[in-house]
Amino acid sequence: MRRPWLLLIVPAIAVSLGCALPSAEPNGPDRSADSDGPARSAEQTAPAELLADGSVPWADLEITGEDLNGRPPEPRSPAAGSKPCRAEQLSGRLTDWRRPDHGGEKPRGMDAAIDNLIGEVDVQNTSTVECTLQGEVPTTMRAGGREIPMLYSHGINEEGRARVVAVPAGGHASLRLDWSGPFCQPVDGQLELAIEVPNGGGTLRAPITADDHPTCQQREGINPNARASLYASGFTEPVVESAPPSSALTRLTVTVAGPPTAAAGSRLTFRVTLGNPTGGPLTLDPCPGYSIERFSLGDATNEPVNTFQLYRLNCRPLTQIPAGGTAVYEMVTEVPASMRAGRELSITWKLYLPHYVQGRGQFGVFTAKIT
Numbered sequence: 001m002r003r004p005w006l007l008l009i010v011p012a013i014a015v016s017l018g019c020a021l022p023s024a025e026p027n028g029p030d031r032s033a034d035s036d037g038p039a040r041s042a043e044q045t046a047p048a049e050l051l052a053d054g055s056v057p058w059a060d061l062e063i064t065g066e067d068l069n070g071r072p073p074e075p076r077s078p079a080a081g082s083k084p085c086r087a088e089q090l091s092g093r094l095t096d097w098r099r100p101d102h103g104g105e106k107p108r109g110m111d112a113a114i115d116n117l118i119g120e121v122d123v124q125n126t127s128t129v130e131c132t133l134q135g136e137v138p139t140t141m142r143a144g145g146r147e148i149p150m151l152y153s154h155g156i157n158e159e160g161r162a163r164v165v166a167v168p169a170g171g172h173a174s175l176r177l178d179w180s181g182p183f184c185q186p187v188d189g190q191l192e193l194a195i196e197v198p199n200g201g202g203t204l205r206a207p208i209t210a211d212d213h214p215t216c217q218q219r220e221g222i223n224p225n226a227r228a229s230l231y232a233s234g235f236t237e238p239v240v241e242s243a244p245p246s247s248a249l250t251r252l253t254v255t256v257a258g259p260p261t262a263a264a265g266s267r268l269t270f271r272v273t274l275g276n277p278t279g280g281p282l283t284l285d286p287c288p289g290y291s292i293e294r295f296s297l298g299d300a301t302n303e304p305v306n307t308f309q310l311y312r313l314n315c316r317p318l319t320q321i322p323a324g325g326t327a328v329y330e331m332v333t334e335v336p337a338s339m340r341a342g343r344e345l346s347i348t349w350k351l352y353l354p355h356y357v358q359g360r361g362q363f364g365v366f367t368a369k370i371t
Helices: 065-069 109-113 158-162
Strands: 090-093 116-125 131-133 139-143 151-153 165-167 172-180 191-196 203-207 229-236 253-257 267-275 289-296 305-312 326-334 344-352 363-370
Touching (some): 165 172, 289 326
Parallel strands (some): 090 203
Antiparallel strands (some): 116 172, 139 191, 191 203, 344 363
16 A cells, blocks of 8 residues: 655644555564564564665655654643533633744745744633633634634544643643635734634634734745635643754754656655764664655646655664764655656655754755656
8 A cells, every 4th residue: 555645735744654655565564473473563674684785775664743742741631520611711812923944944845835824822721610621623813803714624633532631720721723825815903813612612712912924925836716724723731832852863964866867657766865974973763754745836737746754764774873974775755647758856855853853954855857
């Protein structure tokens, strides 16, 4: 089964769990000779020997949210008798929008074409008793008392719907919003959010004090009928801003080299070189993640290509990079079969460390002409 590619316009990066490109096993993880023995993980079955040219062989390895974000804090358990929150028990506000971090790379593809903002609504329990928040959170944006015409969505998965956030008296919860352009709507009056509190809890009005908004892009590659969108996730524990942990692996250099041409529908193999410019070895622990993005601008007769996929590096054959040394890694992706001869496909490779940490310049791009 082929690993599904993810469209970049989804509100948040999605993480794939172990499907496969052509070299992966179609029947799941390998098992030992004893059929009753435990299944071996994908990391344990990844190639452990270097290729003939000394490079590390590619493996289609899954990566989890915890690998990149760390284990999330355990939610507070609701006290006995806690009831669902009501809007009159809560206050809320959004004070800041931020743009996604691209790790020092100039945004390309849909990242450059469509402006995106991320905001966290701080919701506080202003009552004297604990209450709980659980479920989907329909949210709209208003200006001068009127709803702003946009595409609104609030769907969450089963895990999100099952999450119960206990908010003690005086405590806080967070609601993440993703606001995507093009935003060409004139705004008259103070912006505010109308948040539908789950379980029939009424409507919470939360002012937006941040001045920023997505830009109004009208250019090639953007549907002239495109509208801004606002996506609301479920409530979570309050967001604690903290600096991500430091990693010596941010010192690694990245060089990407690929073929100048590729056939439509073919398997495209390229090489990534990680260099260690320091005076000591750099241990690949934890084993880093990486992403592969495929991009080709569409037009009136050709569908655009804009996909993103996360993987884990194959660290079995090589667990560290020596001082002043390099390691070369085989990489694999697929050329969409729908691409016509003469088009160009750009491949961007990025290194990802835990908590999505990226050193400056830890990416590379090459372009192949389709034959």
